[in-house]
Amino acid sequence: MITELTILPGFNKSGLKEDFDELTLQAGETISIVGPTGSGKTAFITDIELLAQGDTATKRQIRINREVPSDAIRYNPALKPIAMITQNTKCFADLSTEEFLQIHARARGIHGKNIIGETIDLANIFTGEKIHRNDKVTTLSGGQTRSLLIADAILIGAAPIVLLDEIENAGIFKQEVLELIHGVGKIIIFVTHDPVIALHTEKRLIMENGAVKKVITQNDLELYAARNLVELDKRIGLIREELRAGNIITRELLNLNLA
């Protein structure tokens, strides 16, 4: 059982030690990483994904339940407690969606009877364009690839620690993703530029020049703001879908969504 994930400080881009002693996340906690492009957000979650032991560019170290993870956990995907959704919206593997998921399920030691079908069904909740099992993963659109990889991370990765790198990009339904992964006892880390996601997590990590600058805990006012933002975001989402479907803005739509 994974109850704690601890990050020990590394160095910023200027070679100075990061200004924190250690950062510990408990099971069930959500955290967002925010900061300008190039501030080290992706590097931070990549360190976690690789279970870095001072052997990445940042020199950070990761502990699981206060211990150095064993080589088996670091290098065997079947034992790896981490699923990461990267910003990649492209697959290079010359495989059908079904084959891709089958091999990944083998790698992760997942044997569910209908796991492939369930994963594709879940992916299709996140995307407007249906994915079929015989579609080659190389031909999937950015949004489809993203949706498939998120569904894959949830069902086949099935890990207690989930890392999501800018899921708001690439045209997926993020509300559905947010709802699905919240409150299931996992440690969830979002890299994000999206205020809805950032305000929804219990902690925010602010990055600058390759280092953690500060850690902010969500306050009550922010939680209230987050709820309002969700409503606003849903309305923007509806307008987006109307426009994507080739519709025009009518007075009715305007009153309904932007009043």
Next chain:
Amino acid sequence: MKLAIIAGPPSAGKTALVKQIVSKLHNQIRIAFLKIDVVKAYEDIELEAEFGILTKKIYSGDLCPDHAGVMVLGDAIEWAFANNTDLFIVESAGLCLRCSPYLNQGLGIIVLSSISGIHAPEKMGAMVSLADVAVVTKIDLVSQAEREVLIQKIREIHPQVTLLETNALQGTSLQRLYDLIRNSQDISQDNLCLKGNPPLGTCTICVGKKEIGWRNHFGVVKKLDGNIADCLYRGE
């Protein structure tokens, strides 16, 4: 002396990996480097300029680069020993997929790029299946799921191989490779031989005869239908 033979297709990241190894270890141990290539190589110059280590290169030219490697490796290992080398790194040209350059001693390391295609490990034959270590590079370019799919493929071809993932430009997660090299057995100059089987003997194509059709050749010939052995030239 330790020996590390590095193989893998062009642009997989062999040289980037060698640079990380050298940069990590050159202050602790004496390293020599040999590059085998066909037409052009700059790795030796770059490594010498950047780290001041002993380097050499050979061009195979019209000779098969793996053949050239086998021919020169005896002298090269003697040269490395004569220069009191602690670690001798050999980087192969990584072209033909028939053979593997690994020896029965030292470490054989295959370098594979994350974006080289899912069937690449299968197609690369002995270069993968006889390696001791497989290093998957460019991991920052693909999703975690796709990396794990590729690794699973390699594991299914070669269950005993030690698998590592890295962004070789940054040297991410290579501590385990450094430890494997440090803890590998010293090689002895006696009894060094290829790990894999060389291809079947020479034939008239190998010596430059261009005519097509098996009737124009002798040595190892093959008809469109039928086994190679049926029409193998056995002398008068």
